[in-house]
Amino acid sequence: ASREFQEHDSVFDLGHGVKVGGGSLMMIAGPCAIEGEDILLEIAQAVQAAGANVLRGGAFKPRTSPYSYQGMGEEGLKILRNVGDELGMPVVTEVMDPRQVALVDRYSDIIQIGARNMQNFNLLAEVGQTNRPVLLKRGMSATVQDLLMSAEYILANGNKQVILCERGIRSFDNSTRNLLDLAIVPNVKGLSHLPIIVDPSHATGRPDLIPSMALAAVAAGADGVHIEVHNCPEKAMSDGPQALLPNQYAELFAQMKKLATLL
Numbered sequence: 001a002s003r004e005f006q007e008h009d010s011v012f013d014l015g016h017g018v019k020v021g022g023g024s025l026m027m028i029a030g031p032c033a034i035e036g037e038d039i040l041l042e043i044a045q046a047v048q049a050a051g052a053n054v055l056r057g058g059a060f061k062p063r064t065s066p067y068s069y070q071g072m073g074e075e076g077l078k079i080l081r082n083v084g085d086e087l088g089m090p091v092v093t094e095v096m097d098p099r100q101v102a103l104v105d106r107y108s109d110i111i112q113i114g115a116r117n118m119q120n121f122n123l124l125a126e127v128g129q130t131n132r133p134v135l136l137k138r139g140m141s142a143t144v145q146d147l148l149m150s151a152e153y154i155l156a157n158g159n160k161q162v163i164l165c166e167r168g169i170r171s172f173d174n175s176t177r178n179l180l181d182l183a184i185v186p187n188v189k190g191l192s193h194l195p196i197i198v199d200p201s202h203a204t205g206r207p208d209l210i211p212s213m214a215l216a217a218v219a220a221g222a223d224g225v226h227i228e229v230h231n232c233p234e235k236a237m238s239d240g241p242q243a244l245l246p247n248q249y250a251e252l253f254a255q256m257k258k259l260a261t262l263l
């Protein structure tokens with residue numbers, strides 16, 4: 001992962017002509033969880049029209065409570081694949097279990113490792129044996145070195161396509177869901193050739209703070225921004241309170257684009 005190993009920025013192909021790294025931005029949007037085909041298609045069309053180039057949606061959800069909605073599983077993966085193909089968008093979804101890596105690899109263009117599994121080394125080794133780009137989210141109490149070492153597990157297994165993601169870390173302050181560490185972007189850029197994106201949705205948990213933090217991420221040099229969008233947040237099965245509405249996302253996207261052209 002080190003700049004000493006490779007001086008130039010890594011650039012990865014994500015499918016459908018989308019790239020990340022070296023100036024290409026990976027703009028991920030979509031609902032926290034896949035809830036059905038019609039609703040996913042509606043959200044996907046809206047975020048694509050706004051400018052998003054990667055569609056997200058969870059089929060296996062890492063919920064704090066076992067009694068919360070756990071996701072649609074393989075049925076959800078099929079829906080995500082169908083919608084991605086219909087719109088010509090690469091898709092990203094989380095895998096939580098080494099035994100499900102082959103299944104997720106069959107349906108998804110990009111494999112997400114969630115914050116809670118950043119140091120699940122067997123899972124990292126397993127995705128390291130696929131040819132899919134991996135979106136590796138920072139653990140909620142992981143240092144920058146911990147994150148880079150987890151990336152190393154994937155790289156050491158032969159998969160060179162690792163995209164890092166800052167999604168906030170735990171702090172003493174509960175006024176936001178997590179504490180967004182934006183300095184990690186230029187910090188990692190000095191240390192590593194891997195792309196790094198920012199997820200202000202899970203970092204703040206607050207729609208009123210997401211737009212300014214998304215813009216700050218672009219200004220800090222992030223290789224992309226990951227945002228949860230839902231067309232009916234009050235009915236969402238997961239993370240509704242932090243979802244942006246499609247029109248809020250469209251407004252934000254236009255601002256991010258404008259800012260990116262100034263840099």
Ligand code: PEP
Nearest residue numbers: 032114115116137167202
């Ligand atoms: C998610 O992206 O829906 C998610 C669960 O994120 P994190 O792993 O960052 O909490």
Ligand code: MN
Nearest residue numbers: 032228238239
């Ligand atoms: Mn979520």
